[in-house]
Each structure stands twice: as C-alpha cells, then as structure tokens.
Amino acid sequence: MKCFYSFDTVSIDSPTAVTIGMFDGLHLGHLKVIQGCLTAAKEANLKTCVITFSNHPADHFTGKRNELLMPMQEKIAALEGLGIDYVIIIPFDAYIVELPAKLFIQEHLVHRLKAQKVILGYDNHFGKNREGSISYIKEHFSAELEAISIDVAKVDEVIVSSSQIKKYLSEGEVQKAKAMLGHYFAISGLVVHGNQNGRKIGFPTANMSLNEDNKFIPQLGVYLCEVHIKEGTYFGLTNMGYRPTLNKDEGIHIETHILGFDGDIYGQGIEIRFMEKIRSEKRFDSFEELKNQIAADLTWAKLYLA
Template sequence: MKYFYSFPEIPLVEQSVITIGMFDGVHLGHAKVLSECVHIAKQKGICSIVISFSNHPASYFNQKYDSKNSLLSPDKEKIQWIESLGIDYLFMIPFDHYMAHLPAESFMEDILRAKFGISDLVLGYDNRFGYQRKGSVEFVNEHYANQINAYSIDVAKLDDEIISSSVIKEYIIQGNIKKANTMLGRNYSLKGKVIHGNHKGRELGFPTANIELEDADKLIPGLGVYVSYLKIDGKCIGGVTNIGKRPTLTNDTYVSIESHLFDFQEDIYEKEVELELLEKIRDEKKFNSLPELIEQISQDVNWARTQLTKIHIAT
C-alpha cells in the first residue's frame, strides 16, 4: 500500500473504488467497509483508495479539543491496519478550513472524479462527506446515476450493540478490554519504549518494564491491573500490567504503564515494544501496607498465569 498526506502527491489514477472516513481503530465495522472496497476493486481490476484524515474533524470544529490520549489508532497504527486489509492507496489529509467547507459537489467533481476517476463509492451506514455532511449514497445516486455506483454497508453489531469507535473507547476507558477487543477484532495494544523507572517493583519482588508511549494521542485504558502480553524482538511474553498512579508507593499525578513479565530476565531497556491487553483483573487501589500490596500482587500474578494458560489451551 502507498500512502500520502496531501492530494498533490498523488500518482495518476485512472479508475478507482473509494471509501471515506476517519477509521479510528479500524474495528470490525470499518473492516466491513474496507473489505468491500477491496472486493469491488479486485473484481474490476482497478485500485482501491481510502481517504482519511491526519487529525480528527472534532479538532477543527471544537477549539478546546485535546487530542492527547484520544485515539484508538494514531496515524502509524491506522496505516498498518488499513494496509493489512489490502487497500492500494491511503490518503491521510488534514481536516482544515478547506475540507470543512468543501461542498459535496466540489468534493465529487474536483477530487473524486478529477483526481481519482472514481467508479464506485463505498460508505459506512452513517458516513457522509462534504460541507454540512451533504454527501451520501443517496446524493451520489441522485446526481451520478449510471456514472458512479454507490454502496452503503450495513451496520456491524455485537450482541445487538453497534460497533463504533466511540463505543469501543468507552469500553476501554471503563477497563472492559475483553469487550473492546472483540469489537476491534484484535487485542488492544499500547506501543512504546521500555524506560527506567524508580525500581519499586524490583524492591517488592516483582520487577517491571516501564513503558513510555510512542504517541501521546493513544487512548490509555482505565486505571487498573490487566492480564497482558508484551511483544518484543519477535517474542510474546505473558505478564500482568498495572496502569495507574501507584497510590500505595508514590504521590504520582501522572499515569504509568508497568508490566511484570513472567519467567523473563533479559535487559530490555530502550527496546521498542508492543503491549497487548487481554483482560482487566481489578481496579487500582491504595493499600494500607506494603505486605498487603505484595500479597495482592501475588494474587494478581497467579490469576494472570491461570488466564494465560486457558488462552494457550484454547488456541
């Protein structure tokens, strides 16, 4: 897949199947849309194109919008997941004044037709484009009948609940990682670098890998203790992860991400890692004493080992 950050960079595209959207998380609902785009393009022997945005539209309309810890998949991850679905071209354009006020008619004529030779448009059930969200499947069918085929992809559901980025974010904030993972179609993960901490975990008998996120826009799950995997140098290591402020040990105001890895002793400082979260064990809490904290960590570790064993047996 080739990706670009502005339309002037584009190569010559004579004919294409296009979809448009933010696609934050590239979850199972998005996958339905993207896969249909790829399917139609392969049937016709033409290219598939995704037009997305390098900043959330909310950041343009709401001046107080703060992107920190707000996205399921920052740019690097979104590119990775969209590519995995077989898309040919991805455009990550800025959602700015021009895009916000571009009429649907101009979007169709000046961009989709003039630059990409669009033959088919695939949109999610609630997707719109152009100024005041005027562009839709109905709009295309009315103005471009017999010229462009437009398809609306049905909503994806899980247990009668619509799969959407906002719903998944809420589950992650609540700590319901299992439900979020099911809707994503993969384990929610945090990417970053292993850094030095204060070594409190080692003093307690449970050394941890402290992870600094590579992208500040990545959504951090609700505070608590999680069953996890750490991917590093091609290895996948089971463990238990604490996301929180460590109230028993410190007066930190920032959220740290620390993973105790099972049966692993290697030096991994400064290594790039990916932390997959599987299930929340409990909320973070302040304990009355260090022995009480150590006892709880021991219980967390035993629970996580049991859950990981079940997963290995199941797979």
C-alpha cells in the first residue's frame, strides 16, 4: 500500500475505485464502505484508493483538537490489512471546506486519482456547502464516474457511527462499543515508572503513558482487560482515574495489574483492550480498604473468565 500526504504528491497510473471519509475507528459501518470499494474495484479490475483526513473535521469548525477512536498509524495499518492499494491523507482545512464539489471531483478524483468509481456511505457529503454526494455525482458526472451508495449499518437497530461508539465508551458500555467496532476498543502506549503504591499493597501495576494525546478513553473506572505486551497476552485489571485514595491531583492515571505476570516491562509498548467495566472509581479511607476492594475485583474477574 502506498500513502500520499497531499494531492500534489499523488502519483497513480492505474484507474481506481475511490472512497472518502474520516473512518475514525474503522467500525462496522466503515468496513461496509471499504468492502464495497474493494468489491467494486475487483469487478472492474481497478486499484482501490481511500481519501481520509489527518485531523477530525470538527477540529476545523470548533478550533479544538477532538479525541479520536483510532490514531492515524493504526488506521493506515488497518487499511493495508484490508487490502487497500492507496491512501491519501490530507488536512481537513479551509481549502477542503471551500472547494466546490465540482472542482474536487474534476481535479482530484478524475484527474489525479483516475477514479472510475466512487463509493460513499449513505450520508457522506463533501465539497463547499456539503454539495457533493452520490446524487450529485450521478447528476453531473455520470459519464465519467459510477457512484455507488452503501447502506447504513446497524447493531440492535442502532445506527453504527463513531459518535455512538464514543457515547457507549463514555458510559462504560464497552461491550456495546465492541459490537459496533467488531473488536475490543483498545488504547496503547508505553509502560512508565509510577510511585510503586500498587506493589506496596501486593498488586503491582504497569503505568501507561498514551501514545497519542488526543486518544479517546472510556469512562473512568476499573475494567477487565486483555493486555498485550512483548512477553505475550494476559488478562488484567485496568484502573483509569484520579486515584482519589492518594489525595493527589495529578491528572488521569492509567494503571494495569496484569494477572499472572510480574516482569520488568518499563519502557516497553503495551496495548489494553477493554472487555468489561467492573466498577466506577471510588475513594477509600485506607490502603487496607483499597487492597480489599482490589482483591474483590480480582475475584470478580476470575469468575467472569471462568
């Protein structure tokens, strides 16, 4: 797979089937669109091309950096694994917002990408004033492009979307988020040194520093997780919160007690996949109460996994 980071650098010699979107999280709805692109390309012996954005469109309109379900490097790796040939990664900025749909199609889709087919989700719009759509392409470019619309994806009659997945995660409903993602929601980072409080009470933890500072995280609390480290895959208890028992305001901490593992993994990469929320974070009056609660959490986890 080849990546381009601006339209100006694109060098594609073969005709393509193109899809466009943020694709944050690559959930089941996105995968339906991507599969539609792959199928359309195979039928006509075309290469596949995904246009996506280096920043969330909401960043441009709100002036804030929005949290993402999936960092760009993970998205690129996932698209490659799906068999996409080309990925165009561009900023969602004033140029994209103000570019008329007609010019976007003529200059970028037809001229630069040699598009013959455009595959879009049912609600996808592009170009100035959101003028571009499947119906717009059919009306104005039917001679140059075949426009294919992909129907909505639903889980339990709820439309699959990145915003709905974020809502579920913000409520601690990680199983509902998984149903829409097609896999456990995960965060990744490096194991860093903590204050050793977990070890002092008999439950050593791996403290995580996230790889991305705008990564979306679930509702704070204690979760049963699947832990992926260089040494292998384990289950673990992950606490995300402010550690109120320590009476310190140090921001959010992410720490994981890995079941059946007590090795030195400082500086190593770690991925946490959220399986189930056990409880909300709470303040304990003593370390003894905290220790007893962690023991109870472990008992819950072992029964869940049995």
